[in-house]
Amino acid sequence: MSPRRLPRLGLLLSLLGGTSAGYAQHQQAPPEYRMERAQEDYRYxxxxxxxxxxxxxxxxxxxxxxxxxxSYLSLGGEVRLQYVRVRHNDWGAGPEDDNGYLLQRYMLHTDWQLGPHVRVFGQLKSGLVAGKAFEPESTEKDQLDLHQAFVDLRTAAGPGQLTLRLGRQEMAYGSxxxxSWREAPNVRQxxxxxxxxxxxxxxxxxxxVTRPATTKPGVFDDAPNPNVWFWGVYGVKTIRPLGGGLDVYYLGFRNTQARYQQGRAAERRHSVGARWWGAPGSWRYNVEAVYQFGQFGRGAIRAWTASGEFGYAFEALPWxxxxxxxxxxxxxxxxxxxPALQTFNPLFPKGAYFGQAALIxxxxxxxxxxxxxxxxxxxxDFTLSIDWDFxxxxxxxxxLYSVPYVLSRPGTVAQSAFIGDQLTAELDWQVQRHWELELFMTYFRAGAFLRESGPxxxxxxxxPRVTFRF
Known part of the structure; x- marks a missing residue:
């Protein structure tokens, strides 16, 4: 091959998502696509x-x-196909689908950067379901709708920047x-x-100050939930010596149609919380606590949660x-x-809170x-995760509540506390910048409570799931 053609071959391989030795030595890879596409920056x-x-x-x-x-325009999008096969849906209480079904997600966005102070971002979404033998979940189907449409008005860039964002938008904070923007289900929040x-x-x-957009299955029919208001303040302080930081926040929530085991009533709830996280050296930690108070019907709300995640990376070992x-x-x-209520409200959590199957x-x-x-x-670019949850x-x-906090099965004191255990394996292969292949496998062994409360x-x-992004 002619020496003159070698750079062209390297360029072609790079464009197709591969690398060549010559280009890899002198050029850095393009930035990875973000889960929140509005955070991407292509000014380089x-x-x-x-x-x-x-x-x-x-x-x-x-x-x-x-x-x-x-001033510039940036275009992007995503195509995601996911086959789902569930056996003994809702532990045998739900309808069965012997052949499984296909979830399809299509998204397209435009990002208009109009000088240093104005930005307009728009995004369309389509979530389709094929081959499902029973009615799709609300997070699975949305034929075509406006996912995001917001305007940013911002001060000049400097040590700090102030931005006013108005319109329909994604939000995700902390863990x-x-x-959350609810990435795991077919339709995002x-x-x-x-x-x-x-x-x-x-x-x-x-x-x-917001209202959550209600996902409806038709065409351009999503609208703000008229029963719910959601507001708050969220702060994150980076602590570089610890390789992490501290989150402190207040969240307000009002729902005129809230439902728990004790009944349905208007709910006004306030959440105050903090999260301490970091990765110093080989250690990993993520600790969070939240206290909730407010009013549910005639009763007072007093609820809380505390969580901890601790890990160690064995960098010297194989894999x-x-x-x-x-x-x-x-x-x-x-x-x-x-009338008093102590049930915690997780508000708008990630869809796959305890794994992709999202059973609890x-x-x-x-x-x-x-x-x-x-x-x-x-x-x-390739990871294998195995977890066992009790x-x-x-x-x-x-x-027992499903995601996010819908009462799935009422419980009594006479029934066992043990729900069951869940064994999950997940494989994730980032084939190259545009293509990602994933496989999720979960086995949930029903415990005494599930057997005592129903099937x-x-x-x-x-x-299995395949995603293409551009």
Whole structure:
């Protein structure tokens, strides 16, 4: 081969997502796609530079709108296909689907950066279900809708920047225990309202007033939930010597149609919490506590949760195993006959709170959860995770809740506290920047409570997933 053609071959391989030896030595990889696509920044493409390896989609990631390139348009999207096969749905209480079904997610966004002070972001979504023998979940189907549409008004960049964000938008904070964009289900969560963001390299302070957008299955029919208001302030302080930081927050929530085991009533709840997290050296830790108070109907709310995640990375061993232990206590109601309520409300948590199968929600629960994660490659593009989770009802006077806090099975004192244990294996292969392959396998062994409260068959969950992003 002619020496002149070698650079062209390297460029072609880079554009297709591969690497060549020559380019790998002198160019860094393009930035990874973010779970919150609005956080991506492609201003590096404005410069005439060869420090970043070219990508096939570079022409649509930065489209200059003026000669100085201070205004630009960026396009992006995602296609995700996921097959789901569940055996003994709802531990035998739900409808069965012998052949499984296919979930499809399609998303497309535009990001208009109009100079240093104005930004307009829009995103469409489509969540489809094929081959399911019974009615899809509300988080599975949304034919076509407006997922995000917001305007940013911001001060000039400096040591700190103040941004006012108005419109429909995603929100996620901390470990996504209370506020999440709900990535695991087929349809993600958004909120309608306003946020005021103050961000510096060491401090982030966000205030917001919103209504959650209700997912409906039709075309452009999603709307703010008329029964719910959600507001709060969330602060994050980075502590670099500890390799982590401290989160402190207040969250307000009002729902005129709240339902727990003790009944249905208007709920006004306040949550105050803190999270301490970091990764000093080989150690990992993530500790969080939340206290809730307020009013449910005629009764007072007094609820709380505390969680801990502790791990150690054995970097010198083959496949660099990360061993973690997670545990948490999430309060349940003491007496369903009393108007007072002690059941914790997890608000808007990540959809796969205890694994992709999402069988149990974070309310009236205590669990212990060892996790082993393996990294066979140095680039961390392939991971294997195995975890075993054991669940009990926190209080036997309260029932079992699904995600996020829908009462799944009422409970009594006469029934066992032990719900069951769940063994999960997850494989994740980031084939290259655009392609990701995943496989989820879960076996849930039903415990005494499930057998005593209704059908209590062991449940299995199998789901391969492929995602393409650009």
């Amino acid at each position: 493409l404005a410069a005439d530079t060869t420090t970043v390896r070219p990508d096939l989609f570079d022409p649509v990631k930065f489209i200059a709108l003026n000669p100085t390139k201070t 996504s225990r209370l506020i 958004t909120f309608d309202g306003g946020r005021l963001l103050w961000h510096t390299p060491a401090l982030q302070l966000d205030g917001f 660099r195993p990360l061993l973690q232990l997670r545990t948490e206590y999430i309060s349940g109601d003491e007496n369903p006959e009393s 929600g974070p309310a009236n629960l205590r669990d212990i959860h060892p996790v082993l994660t393996l990294y066979p490659t140095r680039s961390n 669940f009990w009802r926190a209080r036997r006077t309260d029932g 209590g068959q062991d449940q299995t969950y199998l789901s």
